[in-house]
Amino acid sequence: MQLHTRIRRGTLATSAAICALSVTLAGCSGTTKDSAKKDSGTAAGNNATANPDAELKKGLKLAFLPKQINNPYEKIVDDAGVEAAKEFGGTGKEVGPSDASASSQVSYINTLIQQRQDAILIAANDPNAVCTPLKNAMKQDIKVVAYDSDTAKDCRQLFINQASSEEIGRSQVRNIAKQLGNKGEIAILSATQNATNQNAWIDFMKDELTKPEYKDMKLVKVAYGDDDDQKSFQETQGLLKAYPKLKGIISPTTVGIAAAARYISSSSYKGKVVINGLGTPNQMRKYVKDGTVEQFALWNPKDLGYLGAYAAAALASGQITGAEGEKFKAGRLGEYEVGKDGEVILGSPAVFDKKNIDEFDF
Known part of the structure; x- marks a missing residue:
């Protein structure tokens, strides 16, 4: 797919270029690797350290919680993540509310905690309304990855951002x-x-x-x-x-x-x-x-879900903790680096028009 080629060019840019583009919610300040690791360990409720040589665990359970269950875009993202989980011997599912109100995701998070999921991936309707249950999840060693729409930074370990x-x-x-x-x-x-x-x-x-x-x-x-x-x-x-x-x-x-x-x-x-x-x-x-x-x-929403699944698996397997500078492999998409505040950027958006739109099917 040609879109994939365009996106990967942006993703494989140098760390400096990523930082320059990643002024998402804060500028590129002088956070060190060590301090980022400390912050990540605190968010996770422990002092976790990364083992980049660790193998992805088999049988991981991932749950995707979109803004709303009937959103066609988020359906594409989540389905791709569920399929990606199968590649590394895990299972995935999509659950969520039918409306996109601020508090509609809370009960689903609580249920996923009770089910002992290995990771919860969430596209937050509100950055703060979901924080209390997500922090509870992390205290119980359930990894939390935000995608598409972020939570407050201390309520998850990673944010998979579509682009800067x-x-x-x-x-x-x-x-x-x-x-x-x-x-x-x-x-x-x-x-x-x-x-x-x-x-x-x-x-x-x-x-x-x-x-x-x-x-x-x-x-x-x-x-x-x-x-x-x-x-x-x-x-x-x-x-x-x-x-x-x-x-x-x-x-x-x-x-x-x-x-x-x-x-x-x-x-x-x-x-x-x-x-x-x-x-x-x-x-x-x-x-x-x-x-x-x-x-x-x-961007390619299938790649967003795919990347989210591999990032969650890397967290749950101990390859990364969410600290700045850590790297992990995301299957066919290649290697990614964790940026400031736990942000991982998929790549650059592509423009569609009459000349190229028939080249894409999603």
């Missing part, structure tokens, strides 16, 4: 600005108000818009569709009615961009309002081909 949050946020603005000639009113259609990843990306979008080249662009509203198709559809309609001069919408969520494109495609706004953001090729193909959407971006 800074790169995702700033590139969203750069992409839509090119389409608009750096002029006009824009809005953002996000997921939930507490979604860690969305908020990090939006902060970088807002910062990017302060640059002189965007002086003729104005962010008029950040709307929230709660990763619900119908609400996202209605929020799109509301934005267009409330802001008649609106020229573009950035939706950094696969549910939101598909809903926005569906509304625009059958309205008088088609060809007049630009839709950009993050989506999957299979969701967006028809809107690209009918001219509703010119381009959008994403």
